[in-house]
Amino acid sequence: xxxxxxxxxxxxxxxxxxxxxxxxxxxxxxxxxxxxxxxxxxxxxxxxxxxxxxxxxxxxxxxxxxxxxxxxxxxxxxxxxxxxxxxxxxxxxxxxxxxxxxxxxxxxxxxxxxxxxxxxxxxxxxxxxxxxxxxxxxxxxxxxxxxxxxxxxxxxxxxxxxxxxxxxxxxxxxxxxxxxxxxxxxxxxxxxxxxxxxxxxxxxxxxxxxxxxxxxxxxxxxxxxxxxxxxxxxxxxxxxxxxxxxxxxxxxxxxxxxxxxxxxxxxxxxxxxxxxxxxxxxxxxxxxxxxxxxxxxxxxxxxxxxxxxxxxxxxxxxxxxxxxxxxxxxxxxxxxxxxxxxxxxxxxx
Numbered sequence: 001x002x003x004x005x006x007x008x009x010x011x012x013x014x015x016x017x018x019x020x021x022x023x024x025x026x027x028x029x030x031x032x033x034x035x036x037x038x039x040x041x042x043x044x045x046x047x048x049x050x051x052x053x054x055x056x057x058x059x060x061x062x063x064x065x066x067x068x069x070x071x072x073x074x075x076x077x078x079x080x081x082x083x084x085x086x087x088x089x090x091x092x093x094x095x096x097x098x099x100x101x102x103x104x105x106x107x108x109x110x111x112x113x114x115x116x117x118x119x120x121x122x123x124x125x126x127x128x129x130x131x132x133x134x135x136x137x138x139x140x141x142x143x144x145x146x147x148x149x150x151x152x153x154x155x156x157x158x159x160x161x162x163x164x165x166x167x168x169x170x171x172x173x174x175x176x177x178x179x180x181x182x183x184x185x186x187x188x189x190x191x192x193x194x195x196x197x198x199x200x201x202x203x204x205x206x207x208x209x210x211x212x213x214x215x216x217x218x219x220x221x222x223x224x225x226x227x228x229x230x231x232x233x234x235x236x237x238x239x240x241x242x243x244x245x246x247x248x249x250x251x252x253x254x255x256x257x258x259x260x261x262x263x264x265x266x267x268x269x270x271x272x273x274x275x276x277x278x279x280x281x282x283x284x285x286x287x288x289x290x291x292x293x294x295x296x297x298x299x300x301x302x303x304x305x306x307x308x309x310x311x312x313x314x315x316x317x318x319x320x321x322x323x324x325x326x327x328x329x330x331x332x333x334x335x336x337x338x339x340x341x342x343x344x345x346x347x348x349x
Contacts, residue, residue: 110295120167241277
């Protein structure tokens with residue numbers, strides 16, 4: 001994911017609350033999980049309640065990483081590649097099932113622009129970024145032969161998974177952090193703390209707004225890392241995510257390649273873009289940001305327009321010339337005043 005500027009425009013002390021709601025303080029906690037800084041901001045009646053609740057949310061994220069990680073060879077996701085091939089099926093946990101089902105549905109909706117079977121290609125491009133050397137064409141073709149969401153078979157009645165080709169490797173990097181943020185916010189709500197925000201390295205899930213505010217103030221980062229925010233939104237009870245190559249890219253032979261790869265071609269994106277999605281939950285926002293990055297403006301906006309409660313903003317510079325694209329709902333999102341320098345915190349995953 002890319003990054004968002006998040007502005008907290010309320011103070012850190014005791015805040016005024018409606019008559020039927022007790023006064024609360026603002027608390028913030030940060031911890032590295034899923035290889036990114038996870039930030040939780042919440043309003044609670046006291047420090048003990050805030051700390052206990054945040055610890056429970058972080059524990060939930062840590063447990064999900066052990067299930068969904070593509071990097072950890074011991075994770076349930078990685079083990080699935082060893083147990084669900086050769087005509088065998090494997091029953092998976094509820095969490096892995098939920099994410100795989102959402103990922104598979106998004107693959108269908110996006111025509112494969114988002115594809116949870118993209119793992120073999122992603123591994124090639126990780127190596128390319130480390131070595132600053134393009135993958136060999138024959139290596140890309142071999143990896144592409146193992147990619148295709150139609151090769152991922154899910155049985156909802158038995159909650160089982162089958163991978164139809166040996167050597168397939170699943171990758172949920174484009175959707176897992178959004179799901180983890182959703183689950184962390186659910187934990188906070190189960191503790192009765194509804195005024196909260198979870199930021200999983202730029203995948204942000206929002207609960208009820210801070211006291212005396214209409215929403216959380218979210219400043220959308222520009223395409224270039226050192227530029228000012230392009231807009232500040234006032235949002236609550238929704239999710240927002242950004243995907244792009246502002247921070248994660250490699251230049252090889254004078255050409256810029258994003259860390260985002262097109263599952264259909266096996267190639268890293270080269271259009272220098274940033275896609276921001278507002279959606280009903282973090283899982284959707286996270287996955288759609290990746291899908292729209294691959295689809296490009298025209299097809300990406302078409303996809304978003306057919307989804308209730310979803311909006312998209314795309315910034316591109318394919319030939320060095322800046323262009324922007326927005327869905328109809330993006331124009332309807334409430335706008336807040338821009339944050340002052342001492343009110344903004346930059347998150348760089």
